[in-house]
């Protein structure tokens with residue numbers, strides 16, 4: 001079953017001087033449960049593409065369906081709602097809130113979910129922290145955590161809303177090789193255990209092999225998608 005279908009997807013940034021063609025006529029079809037990497041050098045369009053899939057930005061032309069929804073038709077508020085219900089995000093620089101504990105960081109995306117009672121909310125947060133092996137550190141502040149631990153908390157935060165899809169933009173760029181590898185293994189385990197589709201970007205050749213599908217971008221063009229070694 002397809003989760004994401006892109007047809008002739010293009011994005012041009014209009015700057016003062018020039019128009020930057022960040023994505024050009026990109027086509028792909030990503031299945032539910034995929035563990036897929038978009039790879040390519042800096043400037044090849046990875047972040048632009050993940051932003052479109054995550055409904056953070058709109059394409060210039062083409063079509064994009066995510067979880068059966070034509071995301072081009074969503075207004076700003078609808079897009080925000082769609083993200084809240086369907087998409088979890090993981091960032092290169094972890095983006096934890098410095099004044100909140102690990103527990104509170106993971107709880108944060110649930111605070112707005114009104115139908116959840118406090119006890120259920122707590123339960124979900126603890127479950128997510130347990131899944132990433134961070135239960136013991138739940139009361140620690142981000143500054144007390146290593147890079148790998150921060151990214152584990154960020155993964156728990158992405159999972160806690162029970163999204164269909166997690167998008168991770170260069171999630172291992174600030175981690176050493178061994179930690180990067182562990183984070184990739186953890187993401188794959190979350191895919192296996194919860195059936196959540198994971199799409200990440202990287203230009204790190206050391207972890208590209210962990211992806212099950214590798215899609216290569218160059219100058220905004222999707223050159224190919226092929227089976228990885230993961």
Ligand code: ADP
Pocket residue numbers: 013014015020021022040041042043044045046047048049
């Ligand atoms: P990557 O994530 O692979 O490094 P990006 O998607 O960030 O690539 O960028 C693709 C191209 O689009 C680059 O040439 C970049 O300079 C340009 N670009 C990205 N974001 C913007 C923006 N907001 N305004 C103008 N140009 C942009």
Ligand code: MG
Pocket residue numbers: 046047048169
């Ligand atoms: Mg980028």
